[in-house]
Every structure is written in structure tokens, then in C-alpha cells.
Amino acid sequence: MKGKCYIQGMAAITPQHTFEGDLSQPLVVTHGNMLSCVEPDYRSFIAPNSLRRMTRVLKMGLAASLKCLQDSGIAVPGAIVTGTGKGSLQDTERFIKEIRDYEEKALNPTPFIQSTYNAVNGLIALQQKCTQYNNTFVHRGFSFEHALLDSMLLLHEGTPDVLAGAFDEITPEHFFIKGRIGHWKKEVISNDALYEHVSPGTISGEGAIFFLLAPTATAQSYAQIGGLEMLYKPSPGKLKTALPQFLQKNGLQVTDIDLVLTGANADSNHAHYYEVLNDLTHCPQLPFKHLSGDYETAGAFALWLAGQMLKQQQIPSQWFPMLQQPPARLRNVLIYNHFFGEQHTFMLVQAV
């Protein structure tokens, strides 16, 4: 990827206490296989007259984006680019249910409008009066990564800054449906014990995470996004060669990596993919899905974590009790994540 991309602001609403960007918060333990977000008080961000109509993921998306803009000091970004795997599930479910209940007649406009994937982007644009480029990617496990790639290309083409983000929610109904196709563990566990239960399936999650990206670094920069590589259903051979090639393309060797954040999620169906990291034994490899759960845009949470850790030069030990020896310094963080074995991503996040 030509051109530079720096994170100038961030905000995250996740199943952990992440909204204030404070890494000292305790680990939120959920008993059950469905992690739900710790939500802030939305009234400080959204007017009551607008709030009354919004469903959960819209509130989460809008509040996280506005907090991110606040954090960056930029009110009107040069572009708004997001990714979502599912959009507003609550609205989609309500709309579909009403189609059935009212026999396709007398349907409420609100759930229809809000069930469209670009509803969050529209709300951000309206709230901030931003008439610039506005796009939402809905590409399953590549949704956020494609939004990020588009943002990086926009910066390269001269857009001064981009608000990039991801949002996804889980509902009991969707959890049930995905459970039927084997996404979740049969046994009920707690997220803090996720990695002790290596078996088919994982735990579900959700989150709304936003970044303000710019082509130049400043004192407030969190980190640089040094590289991004996506592989769709790679063969084991392709995956094995892809990682050294990715590092080489970014001028690094395996030993230059100080920390790996992995999407390992204790799903025995897809655990073998993480063997690609077997050569990185010199540095800690920390899984993050016990914090976020698994969902299409969980990669955004990993990027938020990497950005926070690089800026604060610390790894929150209460969130990562598996960490034995913290790295002496954090310069290069590698993220490797995949979505149920299909969409694989390498991301390089570097200290500024």
C-alpha cells in the first residue's frame, strides 16, 4: 500500500469498558455465549428527538463515530467509510416480522429505512453536515477491511482525512439462527474461560468502532497502519507464504514484530489456520476474541486495541492474563484474523 495512514482519533463501544479509551478498566466477564456491548449514555451525543427512533446499533455507531471525531478534533471529515456484516439486525428483524404480521401492507417506514446498511453513515453525515464521500461496505468478514482499504486509497488520492469504522450487533434471534449452522459452542461458557474450551464453534460478539485516519502524523497520533493484506479462502500453502511476503513488502522481518494480536477463538474447526504464526515464537501472541466475541467486523476491535497499546506503550494485563512476559517495547504489532475460515486478514500497526 502506497502512502501513509495514521490513526488520529479512535472510539469503541464493545463488550468491554472501552468507550473512554481507558485500558485500566476491569475485564467484563459474561456467562453465556453471546457478548453484548457496554453502552454509554447516548444522551450526551444524540438529541432526544433523534434518539427515540434509533435502534441499538444505530445509537452505538453514531455515538462511537461522534466520540471518535471529538477525540481527533475534526468535526467534518473528508469522507465517511464504514463496514458492517449485518447492519441493523433489530430493524431488519422488525421489518421482516411486520411484513409477515401485516401481510405486506401498512409497514412502518422507520425499520425499513434503518435496516439499510448505510443508515449509520447517513446519520453521521446528517449530524455533522458532512456532504463528502460516503460509503458502507457489506462484505461479510472483509467488511471493515474493505472500508479500511478504501479509506487508505482515499488518503492516497488526497482526501485530507477519513472517518473509517465498523459496526455490528447480535440479537437473540440471529444468535439462534447462526447457532443452527454451528457458529457457536454447544456448551455454555464464560468469555474469560474461552480458550479452555477448544471445541467446534466460538462465542458471539458485537461492537461499534471508529477511527479518524489522516496521511500525516502528529503528536496525537495513536499509530500508523503500515500494511493490510486480505486473502479469501487461502489454501494452507498460500497462507503460509503470504505472511513472510506481507512482512517483506512492508520492509520487516519476522523478528521485527513485537506483538501479535490473533483472532484465535477456540473454534476447533478453524484453529489450524493459526499455525501460520508458528514462526513468531520470539514475541507474545495474544488472542482478543474473549474480549469482543466473534463477528464480521471484529478486526476493527483488534486495530483499536493495537492503536491503544502502541500509544500507551502498555498491554492491559487484566484483559490478557495469558501474557507471561510483556515485550520490552512495542513498535510493530501484527494482527491476524479470519472470519470462520473464509476471509483472512493481516494488518501491520506501527508506533509513530
Added chain:
Amino acid sequence: MEELKQKLKVQIIEALNLQDTRPEDIDDNAPLFGDGLGLDSIDSLELMVLLERQYQIKVEDPREGRKILQSVQSMAEFIQSKQQPA
């Protein structure tokens, strides 16, 4: 009529999720849009759906809709006029 207006207020609050509004806060003749309850164009569509679902009345002409949705009073009068046997 009074009973209908009271029922309508409860239905409007529920349909539009007006969380901090009680039926007694809505004046019968106060405008629903603009200065009154401060509703917007999406709310007007929601109120059309309310009329169709709760009272089986379909408003076909948008110009007619504007008059009907002026206030709780005008909505109630319209519902009553439709419910009276011809």
C-alpha cells in the same frame, strides 16, 4: 370523542416512542409538527400507518394527510367521520 382523543394520544406516544411525553402533555389542538410535538416527515408516515393499522383507514391523498395530521383533534374528527355509517 374525548375517549377517542385520549386513546389516540396513547397510540401516538407508543408508535413514535415519545419517551418523555405523557398523554396529558399533548394539547388536543396543538400542532403535531413544527412548534407543537416537533414531529417530522418520517413521523407523518408513521401516523399514516397508525391510522391504517388501528382504524383501517387508508389516506390516499398526501394533501388530505396534511390536514388530517394537523392535531389530535383533526385526527380524531377524521377517524370519527370515517367510522360513522354513511
